[in-house]
Amino acid sequence: MTMRAPVTPSSKIRRTPACTPGGTKVREENILVTVRMRPLSLKEVAAYDLVAWDISDENTIVSKNLYHDRHGGSYTFDKVFDPTCSTWKVYEEGARDVALSSLSGINATIFAYGQTSSGKTFTMRGVTEHAVKDIYEHIRFTPEREFVLKFSALEIYNETVVDLLNRESGFLRLLDDPERGTIVDKLIEEVITDGQHLRHLISICEAQRQVGETALNDKSSRSHQIIRLTIESSLREDTGCVKSFLASLNLVDLAGSERVSQTNTDGARLKEGSHINRSLLTLTTVIRKLSGGKRSGHIPYRNSKLTRILQTSLGGNARTAIICTMSPALSHVEQSRNTLLFATSAKDVANTAQVNMIVEKKELVKQLQEEVARLEAELRSPEPSSSTSLRSLLREKDFKIQQMEKEIYELKRQRDIAQSQLELERSSHKEKKASDHQGPSCQVVKRLSFTNDSPLPGKSDSKVKIRTGRKTAASTDVLVNEIRKLETRQRQLGEEANRALELLHKEVSSQRLGSRDTAETIANMLSEIKVIHETSCTPEVELKDKATLREEIARLNSQESNIIVLEEKLENVQRSIEKLVMHLPTGEETPNLKTSSKKIKGIPFMLSNTANMPNIIRSPCSLMSSSCKLMENEIENRAPERNIVVSGTANSGETCSISSREKISAQKQSSSINVKKMQKMFKKATEDNIQSIKAYVTELKERVAKLQYQKQLLVCQVLELEANEASSDETEIIDQSPMPWNVVFEAQRKDIIMLWHVCHVSIVHRTQFYLLFRGDPSDQIYMEVELRRLKWLEQHLDDLGNASPALLGDDPASSVSSSIKALKQEREYLAKRVCSKLSTDEREILYLKWDIPAEGKQRRRLQLVNKLWTDPLNMEHVKESAEVVAKLVGFCESGQQQQQQPISREMFELIFAPLSDKKTWMGWNLISNILHL
Numbered sequence: 001m002t003m004r005a006p007v008t009p010s011s012k013i014r015r016t017p018a019c020t021p022g023g024t025k026v027r028e029e030n031i032l033v034t035v036r037m038r039p040l041s042l043k044e045v046a047a048y049d050l051v052a053w054d055i056s057d058e059n060t061i062v063s064k065n066l067y068h069d070r071h072g073g074s075y076t077f078d079k080v081f082d083p084t085c086s087t088w089k090v091y092e093e094g095a096r097d098v099a100l101s102s103l104s105g106i107n108a109t110i111f112a113y114g115q116t117s118s119g120k121t122f123t124m125r126g127v128t129e130h131a132v133k134d135i136y137e138h139i140r141f142t143p144e145r146e147f148v149l150k151f152s153a154l155e156i157y158n159e160t161v162v163d164l165l166n167r168e169s170g171f172l173r174l175l176d177d178p179e180r181g182t183i184v185d186k187l188i189e190e191v192i193t194d195g196q197h198l199r200h201l202i203s204i205c206e207a208q209r210q211v212g213e214t215a216l217n218d219k220s221s222r223s224h225q226i227i228r229l230t231i232e233s234s235l236r237e238d239t240g241c242v243k244s245f246l247a248s249l250n251l252v253d254l255a256g257s258e259r260v261s262q263t264n265t266d267g268a269r270l271k272e273g274s275h276i277n278r279s280l281l282t283l284t285t286v287i288r289k290l291s292g293g294k295r296s297g298h299i300p301y302r303n304s305k306l307t308r309i310l311q312t313s314l315g316g317n318a319r320t321a322i323i324c325t326m327s328p329a330l331s332h333v334e335q336s337r338n339t340l341l342f343a344t345s346a347k348d349v350a351n352t353a354q355v356n357m358i359v360e361k362k363e364l365v366k367q368l369q370e371e372v373a374r375l376e377a378e379l380r381s382p383e384p385s386s387s388t389s390l391r392s393l394l395r396e397k398d399f400k401i402q403q404m405e406k407e408i409y410e411l412k413r414q415r416d417i418a419q420s421q422l423e424l425e426r427s428s429h430k431e432k433k434a435s436d437h438q439g440p441s442c443q444v445v446k447r448l449s450f451t452n453d454s455p456l457p458g459k460s461d462s463k464v465k466i467r468t469g470r471k472t473a474a475s476t477d478v479l480v481n482e483i484r485k486l487e488t489r490q491r492q493l494g495e496e497a498n499r500a501l502e503l504l505h506k507e508v509s510s511q512r513l514g515s516r517d518t519a520e521t522i523a524n525m526l527s528e529i530k531v532i533h534e535t536s537c538t539p540e541v542e543l544k545d546k547a548t549l550r551e552e553i554a555r556l557n558s559q560e561s562n563i564i565v566l567e568e569k570l571e572n573v574q575r576s577i578e579k580l581v582m583h584l585p586t587g588e589e590t591p592n593l594k595t596s597s598k599k600i601k602g603i604p605f606m607l608s609n610t611a612n613m614p615n616i617i618r619s620p621c622s623l624m625s626s627s628c629k630l631m632e633n634e635i636e637n638r639a640p641e642r643n644i645v646v647s648g649t650a651n652s653g654e655t656c657s658i659s660s661r662e663k664i665s666a667q668k669q670s671s672s673i674n675v676k677k678m679q680k681m682f683k684k685a686t687e688d689n690i691q692s693i694k695a696y697v698t699e700l701k702e703r704v705a706k707l708q709y710q711k712q713l714l715v716c717q718v719l720e721l722e723a724n725e726a727s728s729d730e731t732e733i734i735d736q737s738p739m740p741w742n743v744v745f746e747a748q749r750k751d752i753i754m755l756w757h758v759c760h761v762s763i764v765h766r767t768q769f770y771l772l773f774r775g776d777p778s779d780q781i782y783m784e785v786e787l788r789r790l791k792w793l794e795q796h797l798d799d800l801g802n803a804s805p806a807l808l809g810d811d812p813a814s815s816v817s818s819s820i821k822a823l824k825q826e827r828e829y830l831a832k833r834v835c836s837k838l839s840t841d842e843r844e845i846l847y848l849k850w851d852i853p854a855e856g857k858q859r860r861r862l863q864l865v866n867k868l869w870t871d872p873l874n875m876e877h878v879k880e881s882a883e884v885v886a887k888l889v890g891f892c893e894s895g896q897q898q899q900q901q902p903i904s905r906e907m908f909e910l911i912f913a914p915l916s917d918k919k920t921w922m923g924w925n926l927i928s929n930i931l932h933l
């Protein structure tokens, strides 16, 4: 029966931190790592193999030969099981707890890792059996819950995923699911009826699995096997709380790492071995990178199907147990040490297991509503102690919301600025076009430009198109000039307004046109306008560079409060004007003629500088002079035979005087008519002036707004400049401080050594390269090329292995297996030279140091050579291997014994040949062949 995804659309998986049975929260938990040592196999006993390890206590395993173990030969784990331990004990202490977590919604994975024939399948078979038994026992003793178990199984064979319940479905694809991580497409899931059914399915999978015979194991698993039990459980009674738990239990039996020299494989087995080793290498890399909390870097899960499928179990949402299996034999000591090193890294990997609960959407809503109601009730409760923290939390949230609103407002504002800037840019562009038509000498300076949808001008947003450098400086100058012009204009206007107001003040107080209130109002207005004028006066600064631009912004910033004061004052002035209008004299009031005529004489005639202030303020004095003229005309009309002169103030140069007594009497006769006319005229002049001041105030307001806008532009420009400088600084920093070459060299050398190992590169080549390139700066290019070639080769190993002969040509060295074969031949060749090139003492020391048992001269020599260059992670081993190979081949570094063959860089001349030229690009076999001759 085929089952699809267990999560239905109407339900949702909720994850909460996992709890131990005791109820304490588990946020991070390290992988449980145990080591199981099997007994010596019959073959090993027959070969008189020795036991290389001691188990000093139930947590520690120690190498019997401490001579060259760089880890001091002692390794500690959560548990170490000696060869007499039963699988039950291994399960009980190394897997049970983790396996049973899956019953309470926590994903669990148990896997066995180790060298081929070390007992992984043996152990996992037992562990699976015990887990199945325990699971069914738990189900039996938990009647209140209903359990649904589903079974699926797959194998990863030669990096392809196959369904063990349905081999016919071919190779399965891996898909990325945002909710569940990596899933295997079309993998069959069968619902299990009971324990018997489950055991039956497991046995089917065992029968289906790829198994082959190797020199080390008659039934060697040639694939990684993953059995997955998906366990869903829910309460039988609807209690209204969490509906069900959902988790999977992965039981993983990995294929074993193997050495061609030990497994004596070729053909299909060899290819399998290569795939197995590669995926295990990725697993090792993933574990190494995850260990010690070094999660920040890239974890290469995607480099193999195995690590992709197990991703959640390695540093993710699962509890994981690893049982490392090993042989006790001395002949496998190197492989066992590698297993122990892997186990040591795995100990440091931390997982974050969560309880996976399935909650129906309706139920989820209900639960959330209840939660909200509870929280609200708590907030309302008179007992503050329990809700204090909640309240403060809410306050905090409110505050955050407010801040966010402010930010949104600010962003909108900045967007508007950017848009207006764009408008400016457009008009400037038009101007430029127009001036271009006029002639080449006309230059238009461009401003900053932002794209229409740019949210934040001046920030590092990639949408912001910035024209920087000289253009920015030029546009800054233009802006500054504009601001300067505005400011000068404003100053002039301020002065005009002052004069006009002073005049008005005098007029009102001398004419007593209004009450005392009116006089006070105007006096206030006058002083406020003065403040405005003083506040808005700015010193002239030459703004040429960014520093002065910044100073200018600082000044504008400091004037921010002034601007606010200014705006307030303008409001006051406007109010005062309103008041003033209310107090204006009506036509019915009869002023004292004597005083009026006296005052007329006394009114100072101040002609405003109308050229500088067009359409803003008309001085009442000019109106007064015209009213004088009107009076004069009237008098002249009434007594044409007499010469009447009306004298004015010194300012105007006009005078208004009467030359004879007759003229005075004529004036007296007509005075009653003229006074009314004068009153009207005076009132009109005052009204006009008030209108002018109103207009002026409005304009001042506009100017202030403009100034603020200009300030924003300046700020934007400075931000631009800073962002550009910062990015160029960063580039400089990067350029100026590369990683020291020796550090790069060490890292590259380690990578190269690992890749040589993975790609089965000739050990003679490795030796030459290793001895020749020791970190001299001139080695850089050689290291780079070697690394690239190896990376390419590693990536294409598969393709090469599978490629048709037509693609590869006849060159036998172009496939993986031929590389391995060539390596084997090379080792045989070197083994023949052991006696002639190494002295007896040298040989004995090496045999002792490298744990080579004393049995058969030829066999010992081969064993010695087979150990060379086999531990790419151990730099001491690498160095020793290179020294031994150099002696065997007769290399010497320049300056050493002359009878030996000197290594020179010419051997590694950089060849950039087309890929079809296998001999050249694979290169190494060719080089070593030459050297062998």
Ligand SMILES: Nc1ncnc2c1ncn2[C@@H]1O[C@H](COP(=O)(O)OP(=O)(O)OP(=O)(O)O)[C@@H](O)[C@H]1O
Pocket: 037, 038, 039, 041, 083, 114, 115, 116, 117, 118, 119, 120, 121, 122, 123, 217, 219, 220, 221, 222, 254, 255, 256, 257, 325
């Ligand atoms: N603890 C043990 N006690 C007794 N025999 C064991 C033990 N572990 C393994 N063996 C035996 O060792 C042999 C190899 O074991 P097994 O096939 O489990 O190794 P493996 O690691 O799975 O190898 P491969 O990776 O090649 O599949 C088997 O014959 C198995 O019965």
